[in-house]
Amino acid sequence: MGFDASVISGVNRFIELEFNLSxxxxxxxxxxxxxxxxxxMLVAGPLSDKIGRKRVLSIAAILYxxxxxxxxxxxxxxxxxxxxxIGGLGVGASLIIAxxxxxxxxxxxxxxxxxSINQLNIVLGISVAFFTNYMILQLGKSDLAWAQTxxxxxxxxxxxxxxxxxxxxxxxxxxxxxxxxxxxxxMNGEDDKALSILxxxxxxxxxxxxxxxxxxxxxxxxxxxxxxxxDLFKPALKLVLLVGIVIGILQQITGINAVFFxxxxxxxxxxxxxxxxxxxxxxxxxxxxxFTVLAILFIDKVGRKPLLIFGVTGIAICxxxxxxxxxxxxxxxxxxxxxxxxxAINQQxxxxxxxxxxxxxxxxxxxxxxxxxxxxxxxxESALITLAADINSTxxxxxxxxxxxxxxxxLGPIMWVxxxxxxxxxxxxxxxxFVGLINSAISFGVQLVFPWELATLGNSLTFMIYGIFxxxxxxxxxxVVPETKGKSLxxxxxxxxx
Numbered sequence: 493m494g495f496d497a498s499v500i501s502g503v504n505r506f507i508e509l510e511f512n513l514s515x516x517x518x519x520x521x522x523x524x525x526x527x528x529x530x531x532x533m534l535v536a537g538p539l540s541d542k543i544g545r546k547r548v549l550s551i552a553a554i555l556y557x558x559x560x561x562x563x564x565x566x567x568x569x570x571x572x573x574x575x576x577x578i579g580g581l582g583v584g585a586s587l588i589i590a591x592x593x594x595x596x597x598x599x600x601x602x603x604x605x606x607x608s609i610n611q612l613n614i615v616l617g618i619s620v621a622f623f624t625n626y627m628i629l630q631l632g633k634s635d636l637a638w639a640q641t642x643x644x645x646x647x648x649x650x651x652x653x654x655x656x657x658x659x660x661x662x663x664x665x666x667x668x669x670x671x672x673x674x675x676x677x678x679m680n681g682e683d684d685k686a687l688s689i690l691x692x693x694x695x696x697x698x699x700x701x702x703x704x705x706x707x708x709x710x711x712x713x714x715x716x717x718x719x720x721x722x723d724l725f726k727p728a729l730k731l732v733l734l735v736g737i738v739i740g741i742l743q744q745i746t747g748i749n750a751v752f753f754x755x756x757x758x759x760x761x762x763x764x765x766x767x768x769x770x771x772x773x774x775x776x777x778x779x780x781x782x783f784t785v786l787a788i789l790f791i792d793k794v795g796r797k798p799l800l801i802f803g804v805t806g807i808a809i810c811x812x813x814x815x816x817x818x819x820x821x822x823x824x825x826x827x828x829x830x831x832x833x834x835x836a837i838n839q840q841x842x843x844x845x846x847x848x849x850x851x852x853x854x855x856x857x858x859x860x861x862x863x864x865x866x867x868x869x870x871x872x873e874s875a876l877i878t879l880a881a882d883i884n885s886t887x888x889x890x891x892x893x894x895x896x897x898x899x900x901x902x903l904g905p906i907m908w909v910x911x912x913x914x915x916x917x918x919x920x921x922x923x924x925x926f927v928g929l930i931n932s933a934i935s936f937g938v939q940l941v942f943p944w945e946l947a948t949l950g951n952s953l954t955f956m957i958y959g960i961f962x963x964x965x966x967x968x969x970x971x972v973v974p975e976t977k978g979k980s981l982x983x984x985x986x987x988x989x990x
Contacts, residue, residue: 493583494616494619494621495656499653505874521573522939523935523940532588533584544672551582552582552589563575620659625773629648678706736915739973741930750958759885787900796910803898807959818951825880826847845859911924
């Protein structure tokens with residue numbers, strides 16, 4: 493899922509030029525996957541209650557494969573969007589069902605760590621995508637005969653997208669080796685199979701205890717009518733629903749998928765050039781993995797709430813500092829630099845801009861568009877910013893890595909842990925689908941408008957907005973979010989859903 497979602501980060505610049513996309517169309521190419529992921533979340537939970545967690549995940553693996561092949565072969569922008577939307581159905585299903593499945597399998601003492609492994613695998617996929625994007629970019633420039641035969645240069649973005657077929661197939665095969673959820677089996681009257689699986693996870697006495705607790709939870713509800721969305725809004729679930737909605741919004745509104753899906757584009761804004769921006773995107777992936785591992789190590793020791801407080805504080809600070817550094821940046825093309833410009837740029841045409849200092853990125857880009865025309869300015873934006881920008885690119889890198897680290901140790905894994913813990917057994921599938929839907933809808937909006945934000949609001953104001961949302965979320969966490977570590981799902985149900 494991580495690979496499928498983030499591989500687009502290396503593709504953006506190339507499809508923008510190949511299909512002559514506007515900023516909103518570029519945002520649509522990225523966010524279309526999340527749109528159908530959002531729709532999949534509406535049905536993934538209830539569908540998994542009907543046909544099983546494992547079967548839904550297998551369907552997701554097939555959708556990933558179809559999406560990868562279709563995206564790589566896309567002859568048009570519309571075809572590419574449709575292929576990515578097919579992959580989005582798999583993303584939405586696995587994003588909801590995988591943590592639910594793990595939580596239903598895991599003993600309470602290590603449930604937080606095991607659910608976080610889901611997030612670890614997602615960030616590993618993100619990191620692999622960043623690395624393979626850079627590798628394909630370099631192979632396209634190499635003299636290797638096999639690389640030229642495979643046309644990595646002419647079809648670089650198609651190879652980037654097509655490689656996703658490999659993890660999709662591996663995922664499908666791997667699912668043959670996991671058992672069905674014991675809680676789902678009990679819910680569907682297959683008690684013997686459920687107890688057999690619980691015995692493989694726990695000591696025999698503990699397995700019987702867990703089995704009886706789950707049976708009681710479901711039997712208490714068996715005379716009730718089928719749960720609907722209306723049941724989520726009953727007073728007993730007011731606290732857990734509020735926490736689910738706010739944390740679901742906060743995870744995305746602070747800009748994480750803007751960074752993951754547009755990382756090279758963001759780094760290009762600091763004036764380091766295309767190749768270096770792909771290298772720094774790899775650093776984002778590495779930091780993401782390292783701090784997700786730290787979250788797994790600490791989540792069942794320190795607890796969910798302390799990590800959230802620490803991480804969201806870091807997110808707010810890093811976003812405010814990014815805004816400050818971009819606000820300080822100036823842009824000046826020196827007369828001697830005009831001769832270093834790409835041959836596609838008419839030196840005589842751009843020479844009137846030489847020696848003029850622009851106070852922000854918006855003013856500089858507007859001057860480029862007016863001087864060179866929209867197409868030429870867009871095609872050469874990275875090279876022009878690299879020459880003209882007076883900005884501390886090292887600090888930009890540090891604060892982006894700090895933001896990713898803060899997210900990875902807090903909101904990244906902990907949101908899904910909380911979702912799998914705070915909702916009662918009888919409505920967990922529906923509830924996680926609902927809050928996951930909200931989370932994904934916010935993610936879609938962030939991805940869709942990010943290129944437009946950079947072009948319209950500028951770098952500084954864009955990151956300032958993310959920082960403000962993080963500061964507001966921190967206040968909510970301090971005042972409202974409960975601690976859930978060390979308690980069984982049935983104990984949490986009694987405490988939080990009275």
